[in-house]
Amino acid sequence: MMWRRLLALVHKEFLALLKDPRSRTVLIVPPLMQLLVFGYAASFDLKDVPFAVYDEDGGAAARELVAHFAGAPAFRLVATLRDEQALRPLLDTRRALLVLRLGPRFGADLAAGQGARVQVIIDGRNSNTALLALNYVRGIVQRYNEDWLAARGRAGPPAHLATRAWFNPNLESRWFFVPGIIGMLTLVTAMLVTALSVAREREQGTFDQLLVTPLRPSEILLGKAIPGLLIGLAQASVVLLLATSWFRVPFLGGLGAFYLGLTLFLLSGVGVGLLISAMAATQQQGLLGAFLFMVPAVILSGFATPIANMPEAVQALTWLDPLRYFLVVLRKLFLEGADLALLLPQLWPMALIALGTLTLAAWLFRHRMY
Amino acid sequence: MRLGALVRKEFLQIVRDPSSIAIAFLMPLFLLALFGYGVSLDAERVPLALVAEAPSTDSAEFFAALGGSPSFAPRTMDSMVAAERALLQGEVDGIVRLRADFARASRDANGAPVQVLVNGIDTNTARLVQGYIEGAWSAWLAARAARDGGALAVPVDIAPRIWFNGELRSRNYLVPGLVAIIMTLIGALLTALVMAREWERGTMEALLVTPTSMSEVLLGKLAAYFVLGTGGMLLSVALAVWWFEVPLRGSFWVLWAAASLFLLAALGMGLTISTLARSQFVAGQVAILATFLPAFLLSGFMFDIGSMPPVVQALTHLVVARYFVAIVQTLFLAGDVWAVILPNAAALAAMAALFLGLTWRKSRKRLE
Numbered sequence: 001m002m003w004r005r006l007l008a009l010v011h012k013e014f015l016a017l018l019k020d021p022r023s024r025t026v027l028i029v030p031p032l033m034q035l036l037v038f039g040y041a042a043s044f045d046l047k048d049v050p051f052a053v054y055d056e057d058g059g060a061a062a063r064e065l066v067a068h069f070a071g072a073p074a075f076r077l078v079a080t081l082r083d084e085q086a087l088r089p090l091l092d093t094r095r096a097l098l099v100l101r102l103g104p105r106f107g108a109d110l111a112a113g114q115g116a117r118v119q120v121i122i123d124g125r126n127s128n129t130a131l132l133a134l135n136y137v138r139g140i141v142q143r144y145n146e147d148w149l150a151a152r153g154r155a156g157p158p159a160h161l162a163t164r165a166w167f168n169p170n171l172e173s174r175w176f177f178v179p180g181i182i183g184m185l186t187l188v189t190a191m192l193v194t195a196l197s198v199a200r201e202r203e204q205g206t207f208d209q210l211l212v213t214p215l216r217p218s219e220i221l222l223g224k225a226i227p228g229l230l231i232g233l234a235q236a237s238v239v240l241l242l243a244t245s246w247f248r249v250p251f252l253g254g255l256g257a258f259y260l261g262l263t264l265f266l267l268s269g270v271g272v273g274l275l276i277s278a279m280a281a282t283q284q285q286g287l288l289g290a291f292l293f294m295v296p297a298v299i300l301s302g303f304a305t306p307i308a309n310m311p312e313a314v315q316a317l318t319w320l321d322p323l324r325y326f327l328v329v330l331r332k333l334f335l336e337g338a339d340l341a342l343l344l345p346q347l348w349p350m351a352l353i354a355l356g357t358l359t360l361a362a363w364l365f366r367h368r369m370y
Numbered sequence: 371m372r373l374g375a376l377v378r379k380e381f382l383q384i385v386r387d388p389s390s391i392a393i394a395f396l397m398p399l400f401l402l403a404l405f406g407y408g409v410s411l412d413a414e415r416v417p418l419a420l421v422a423e424a425p426s427t428d429s430a431e432f433f434a435a436l437g438g439s440p441s442f443a444p445r446t447m448d449s450m451v452a453a454e455r456a457l458l459q460g461e462v463d464g465i466v467r468l469r470a471d472f473a474r475a476s477r478d479a480n481g482a483p484v485q486v487l488v489n490g491i492d493t494n495t496a497r498l499v500q501g502y503i504e505g506a507w508s509a510w511l512a513a514r515a516a517r518d519g520g521a522l523a524v525p526v527d528i529a530p531r532i533w534f535n536g537e538l539r540s541r542n543y544l545v546p547g548l549v550a551i552i553m554t555l556i557g558a559l560l561t562a563l564v565m566a567r568e569w570e571r572g573t574m575e576a577l578l579v580t581p582t583s584m585s586e587v588l589l590g591k592l593a594a595y596f597v598l599g600t601g602g603m604l605l606s607v608a609l610a611v612w613w614f615e616v617p618l619r620g621s622f623w624v625l626w627a628a629a630s631l632f633l634l635a636a637l638g639m640g641l642t643i644s645t646l647a648r649s650q651f652v653a654g655q656v657a658i659l660a661t662f663l664p665a666f667l668l669s670g671f672m673f674d675i676g677s678m679p680p681v682v683q684a685l686t687h688l689v690v691a692r693y694f695v696a697i698v699q700t701l702f703l704a705g706d707v708w709a710v711i712l713p714n715a716a717a718l719a720a721m722a723a724l725f726l727g728l729t730w731r732k733s734r735k736r737l738e
Contacts, residue, residue, distance in 0.1 A: 022647060026655045034659075038667050040682045044494050047677040065526065091533060093709040094700075097676075110525055117527050124535030125699045127543045129674045134530055135501040141526055142504075148525045157511050157524070158476040159432070162483045163500055166457070168490030171500075176493040188658060196654045203650075283650040284563050285389040287657060291555060292397065295662055296404055304672055306495050311407050331491050 005215055009223030017193060017227060027192060027231060031185050035178075035239050039247050042177040042304075049133050052079040052096040054087060059107030061148075065118065068144045069100065074136045091123050098122040098133055110148075167335040178249045179330040180303045186236050186262070187269050187297060187323055191290045193228040194273030198365070199286035211366065221274065221362040228270040229263070236262050252337025261329040261343065264350040268322035271357030278364035297323050325350050372582050376590030380564075384594065393559050394602040398552050402606060405548050406541065406614045415443040416499055419453040419462040422446075424470040432468065432484070435510035441502045457489055464488045464499040534703040545614045546698040547671035549606045553629065554665040554691045556602050557636020558643070560595045562657035565644035565733065584733055592637060592726075599633045610702070620701035624711065628701070631718040632694040638725030639690060645733045665691035693717045 276289035475482035
């Protein structure tokens with residue numbers, strides 16, 4: 001009996017979501033497009049950084065250093081300056097991100113064995129890009145130095161660094177971000193399906209009707225949660241397929257662990273969404289609540305900026321963020337191939353958040369009346 | 371006169387359901403406080419494991435160079451096994467290992483290899499750690515060369531000079547960007563549901579039978595939410611300047627003008643969503659999809675647009691926040707650079723005209 005009631009409710013929820021063609025499109029098309037677009041956009045690898053050269057020396061050594069830069073795929077030479085006045089407008093207008101300035105004594109210093117200096121003037125408006133570009137510059141100058149020493153048969157430095165990166169040998173930014181995007185899109189879907197659903201019924205008065213049916217609050221809760229869970233599962237499966245086949249991010253973990261993590265994450269996301277929805281009197285309030293949860297949840301999840309860099313108090317706040325745990329699960333599954341035992345510390349907090357929010361939402365169904 | 375009454379009606383609606391006021395004022399306060407503190411790309415005190423297989427004065431000297439930098443919190447470990455376990459569990463972000471023959475090999479012609487291991491799962495942190503270690507390494511080389519009497523180890527050396535943001539404080543660039551992101555959310559959220567709400571509740575039909583024209587209805591909504599949005603914008607700028615102490619090098623009035631244009635575009639986007647969706651539910655869904663993530667990922671706030679593939683770069687032109695991010699970052703850190711401000715402001719004006727025009731065309735006095 002209970003199952004039939006529940007099934008009918010789930011059926012009705014699906015109809016409410018998918019009957020409107022606009023709503024249907026919104027649920028299906030954007031996640032796939034967003035993975036494609038964001039997968040390409042989200043990267044800390046720099047390409048074609050526009051740079052200019054102000055070479056006061058003009059000797060062979062200086063020209064060779066510039067050639068090292070112009071030949072690198074990360075850099076693109078946009079201007080060669082003749083005087084200092086041209087430097088400021090170039091950086092001000094963002095036509096160049098950095099200017100290499102070689103002083104008039106560059107070649108002479110180098111030949112005299114005193115060590116030459118190249119000035120790198122860089123636009124710090126986007127400090128992250130500036131730092132990354134500076135690291136690229138360091139790498140190229142280092143290679144130039146090695147070439148220079150080798151060509152003259154001199155002894156190299158007494159020690160050199162041999163760096164190796166685990167799990168992502170070429171440190172490809174995309175391998176880090178694409179799994180993160182899967183988590184983000186899943187969260188957005190959970191919000192799309194649930195955050196406005198109770199609020200809409202409240203606003204239209206149909207929720208009161210639902211409450212006077214024989215359905216218990218727990219059944220209403222299940223009826224509202226199951227569509228979100230199913231749509232989220234289906235969508236994440238497609239997105240996972242796209243991530244591995246299109247973006248070629250290696251997926252080393254087990255599918256069982258993936259779906260367990262995904263289900264727990266979806267339950268916690270759906271729980272938060274229903275909680276917001278149950279608290280909201282109007283859809284406007286539901287939408288506000290969805291954003292007030294979603295935006296911090298993404299920013300504080302460690303998606304782009306490491307949690308370890310946050311102040312202690314904010315770090316404590318991230319313990320409440322289900323996305324934080326799911327991102328670790330995803331990254332460990334994709335790149336490390338972690339097994340369930342390693343993921344356990346991430347799984348139980350999500351289960352706890354799901355339990356807490358879903359229970360509270362069910363309680364609010366009856367206890368918050370207008 | 372009629373317009374005045376419509377604006378009054380909108381204001382009454384705003385006051386009766388305080389969620390709009392919360393969107394305009396609470397959201398910037400909450401989000402800026404959270405992000406201003408929460409988002410930082412500057413790694414400080416990166417935990418690092420140091421393993422010297424045969425400790426010597428040479429290895430101690432090398433480690434001292436790493437320990438002297440505020441970027442690291444180094445821990446000496448006895449064995450590679452322990453260090454690798456710490457790296458796997460995320461207790462350290464990198465390992466620096468000196469082999470047993472480090473002291474001898476460092477006097478060889480080839481030099482001694484210093485093995486550096488980083489965990490590549492978080493590529494960005496891995497890169498930063500790598501960069502910091504390279505910095506410490508070259509400092510060590512320079513010190514050693516100076517001590518040994520000028521044996522030239524580094525032919526060309528880099529002297530970075532960073533303009534506009536001398537200490538590369540990431541907050542200085544993130545906070546202005548955040549103002550742009552938050553204003554996108556505010557603008558779209560305020561208006562995303564308002565037209566749909568009138569249709570859904572049937573009050574639009576009531577408005578249709580009055581002598582007011584559709585343009586007046588739209589103008590009334592725009593005026594009311596524009597005032598509210600401007601309040602939110604002023605609050606955000608005040609927080610950025612006085613609370614987070616981001617320098618505002620450009621003129622405040624230029625910022626005001628650009629923000630007003632941007633607000634028109636953002637409100638216009640919300641109105642367009644609202645008009646096309648006709649139901650609050652769908653409008654809300656579209657607002658969730660179309661505002662936050664595109665503004666966050668495609669505006670140049672977080673990721674460099676120039677490094678994206680051409681197709682994606684073209685798509686970023688559809689993101690209103692992109693233009694405003696460019697303007698605010700320049701206005702805050704560089705000053706009134708008209709070559710940046712004018713084209714972006716023109717783009718904002720075009721976007722505003724597009725969205726408002728679309729709304730106006732699609733919401734003629736007609737019943738379906």
